Amino acid sequence: MLPTTCLPCFLVNVMRVSMPRVAVATAGFAAMLNMYAPQAVLPLLANEFGVGPASISQIMTVNALAVALTAPFTGIVADVLGRRSVIAVAMVLLIIPDVMMAFSDSLEALLFWRFAQGLLLPPIFAVSVAYIGSEWPAGEATGVTGYFIxxxxxxxxxxxxxxxVLAEPFGWRHALFAQATITALCAITIIALLPRERNFVAATTLAASLRQMVKHLRDTRLLATFCVGFGIMFNFIAAFTFIAFVLAAPPFNLSAAAIGAVFVTYLISLVTTPFAGRLVKHFGRRNFGLIAIGIWICGILLTLVPSIAVIVLGLALFAGSGFLVQTCCQSFVATYVREGTSSAIGLYVTSFYIGGSFGGLAAGLLWNVWGWPGTVGLIVAMLVFMGAMIRYAWRAA
Structure with missing residues (x-):
């Protein structure tokens, strides 16, 4: 038994170790909560505004495009001003578009506020990854990134x-307002728990940070990893946007709440990603990434089977393997880059969300011609390309 005089010290040490992890995890949680909140109710929103699947999918596309546009510049600013400050300010500002989305009276207004929301996500998501890379030793960073993912x-x-769940009984506006409330609670948590950086070395000027970004763009291993990031979000937006329309149509005819329940497949990553660090150490980053790509292909192919149970299994494999690859990518960038980490992560996030924008657009075009099988074929082709990039980028990682 510990002496009672040691108990306060023990609790302080536990809090000192746990609080930063809770804070960065909250940042990741809040970013993706906002990114994906409308996705399960896209069929309802299509009926509300009288448009088709390809048009309403712009709600996801404009958000991803906004993220892609601001991510690299967020990294430059964070390298100068400090990461904690950027994360905290962005979390507070995010509440504004969240609330305004709930009061949107047209599709155009909703798209505007979704774009504004997207502009504020890189200071939260990308800068948090850079924070992890600089504040934890390389041996721990992959594990912490796993918890973040x-x-x-x-x-x-x-x-x-x-x-x-809330849209059917209360309407989509109340559902989005509930999302804004959760965002506000997350902002309070981050401000209270996220400590100031201990290992942060600020770029002397914005110009110096920009030069570091140019240096990153000349690194072929980073560029290949950025291509993998492009494919990750490409696949997620393509799959989870249009599978909602598959499930809402005959023979399934699922309600919005039931479609939302299908997204429980995302929770498989809560089990898998915390072990990513150990698995990478055991198999090597490249081998493990290629194994995950193989599982990812199997998962998306299973969604072609006209059975709810098999589709759910396929989506679980799809999500679980996708998040494992994402963990490998982010931890590679955060630990591989020694200077200008925020700008490197910013470039990664830019490629990631440009992929999301193209995924929604390309899948929408194929959906109009070949339906869900065309979308699946597109995703498989992208996964093959990603496998080739992983073989090159992580050859010694």
């Missing part, structure tokens, strides 16, 4: 599930 997965799930 698990939190993003839970945020993505809860965002979809919450809006789906």
């Amino acid at each position: 698990a939190a993003t997965a839970f945020g993505g799930f809860l965002g979809r599930m919450l809006t789906a």
Whole structure:
């Protein structure tokens, strides 16, 4: 038994170790909660505004595009001003578009506020990853990143599930207002728990940070990893946007709440990603990434089977393997880069969300011609490309 005089010291040490992890996990949770909240109710919103699947999918596309546009510049600013300050300010400002979305009276207004919301996500998501890379030793960073990715997965799930469950009895506006309330609580948590950086070395000027970004763009291993990031979000937006329309149509005819429940498959990552660090050490980053790609392909192919149970299994494999690859990518960038980490993560997030924008657009075009089988074929082709990039980028990682 510990002496009673040691108990306060023990509790202080536990809090000192746990609080930063809770704070960065909350940041990841909040970012993905906001990113994905409308996805499960897209069929309801299509009926509300009188448009088709390809048009209403712009709600996801404009958000991803806004993230892609601001992510690299967020990294430059964070490298100068400090990461904690950027994360905290962005979390507070995010409450504004969240609330305004709930009061939107047209699709155009909703798209505007979704774009504004997207502008504020990189200072939360990307800068948090850079914070992890600089504040934890390389041996721990992959594990902490795993917890961060698990939190993003839970945020993505809860965002979809919450809006789906609340939209039917109370309407989509009340569902989005509930999302804004959760965002406010997350902002308070981050401000209270996230400590100031201990290992942060600020770039002397914005120009110096920009030069570091140019240096990153000349690194072929980073560029290949950025391509993998592009494919990750491409696949997630393509799959989870249009599978909702598959499940809402015959022979399934699922309600919004039931479709939201299908997104419980996201929770598989809560089990898998915390072990990513150990698995990478055991198999090596490249081998483990290729194994995950193989499982990912199997998962998306299973969604072609006209059975709810098999589709759910396929989506679980799809989500679980996708988040494992995401963990490998983010931890590689955060630990591989020694200077200008925020700008490197910013470039990664830019490629990640450009992929999301193209995923929604390309899948929408194929959906109009070949339906869900065309979308699946597109995703498989992207996964093959990602496997080739992993073989090159992580050859010694």
